[in-house]
Amino acid sequence: MSSRVSESLEIERISTSLYRIPPAVPWEDATHRVSALELVVVDVVCRDGSTATGITYTVGVGGSAVKALLDDYCVDLLLGMDGSRPARVWSLLRAHLHRTGSGGINTLAIAGVDTALWDLAARQSGRSLALVLGGAQTSVPAYASSIDLFMTPAELSEHLAGVVERGYGAAKIKVGCPTIEEDLARLEAARAVLGDDRLLLLDANQSWGVDEAIGRVRAFERFRPRWIEEPLAPEDIEGHARLRQRTSVPIAVGESLYTSDQFLAYLRAGAVDVLQPDIARVGGITEWMRIAHLAAAWRRPVSAHFLAELSVQTMCAVPNGWLLEDVAGGGFAELGIVDGGPLVADGRAAPPLGSGHGIDLLLERLDPYRATPGEIGQLDTKSFKAMEEERG
Numbered sequence: 001m002s003s004r005v006s007e008s009l010e011i012e013r014i015s016t017s018l019y020r021i022p023p024a025v026p027w028e029d030a031t032h033r034v035s036a037l038e039l040v041v042v043d044v045v046c047r048d049g050s051t052a053t054g055i056t057y058t059v060g061v062g063g064s065a066v067k068a069l070l071d072d073y074c075v076d077l078l079l080g081m082d083g084s085r086p087a088r089v090w091s092l093l094r095a096h097l098h099r100t101g102s103g104g105i106n107t108l109a110i111a112g113v114d115t116a117l118w119d120l121a122a123r124q125s126g127r128s129l130a131l132v133l134g135g136a137q138t139s140v141p142a143y144a145s146s147i148d149l150f151m152t153p154a155e156l157s158e159h160l161a162g163v164v165e166r167g168y169g170a171a172k173i174k175v176g177c178p179t180i181e182e183d184l185a186r187l188e189a190a191r192a193v194l195g196d197d198r199l200l201l202l203d204a205n206q207s208w209g210v211d212e213a214i215g216r217v218r219a220f221e222r223f224r225p226r227w228i229e230e231p232l233a234p235e236d237i238e239g240h241a242r243l244r245q246r247t248s249v250p251i252a253v254g255e256s257l258y259t260s261d262q263f264l265a266y267l268r269a270g271a272v273d274v275l276q277p278d279i280a281r282v283g284g285i286t287e288w289m290r291i292a293h294l295a296a297a298w299r300r301p302v303s304a305h306f307l308a309e310l311s312v313q314t315m316c317a318v319p320n321g322w323l324l325e326d327v328a329g330g331g332f333a334e335l336g337i338v339d340g341g342p343l344v345a346d347g348r349a350a351p352p353l354g355s356g357h358g359i360d361l362l363l364e365r366l367d368p369y370r371a372t373p374g375e376i377g378q379l380d381t382k383s384f385k386a387m388e389e390e391r392g
């Protein structure tokens, strides 16, 4: 290698581990029941003894593939590299893995390494990741997010009363019930509890075709939702643009996009109002920051998907970070993998004091997971047949 390697931060050792962790409360949306999160942890040790921890995850499927991709195809390549250059390592991994796809398992794997190297960079500077990445905001507003399509309107009301009690100024509920009347009953219940001033956000998890989406979202307008998230399949950019022209409800997408180019395509098509990149799915902090800056150039807010403990750092790094997603049952303290209380207080979240990403995982409490063929195959995705039966 011709470039100079900073001796002390030369990567000496990388180990990966996989854990399977059930959500702290039941999760069900229009297309999935989630039985577990899979956490892939990447531990990096440098020649001078410096350490850092990377995190990536799946919603129950593919964790062992992410781990194998790292172990079998990436770790040896990374040994001896300069760990103080996350963007350089990101580009190298991207090129290395690109011929097996531009996103998905590949970017999930890259994220494990990228988040570790950004943790390292921040630890080296003795500051939080949010400050190292720009420190545009000291805290951001958060929203209470629940994966709640199984709740009746009465149960939803009760849940949201707790959200209001805890001081949130915004809450997201699922839509995509078999009938529009059922969705409207949920919106009516939610708006009644949230009152006039709190934001109501909706997530359809790709439930509809464009004509159905236009019909439903226009009917939702009277409840003043602040966004409709993933109304359509993420590949249907033109459909999102059409829907956006036919409704006053802003469009939010991003959790199913994997590259900055995909976000750019949405922006160019006039198909999105709120960008929701997921740090793990876009390949880590390096690409997440590119997407956030791209959003800023188009005068759009960025609202990270999931991983609140890590996302609070990137959201506070940029001026357009707005509404951190705080998923009920998905906080790291709720999952029992970190100590401490909730990240969100009085509806806002701030990065913890201390250096790095500030996530001290308590992994000794968990058994590493080894996937067993057949064990979890049908649990997570509602099959098409089952969904059709539910629809009658």
Ligand SMILES: [Mg+2]
Binding pocket: 203, 205, 229, 230, 255
């Ligand atoms: Mg969503």
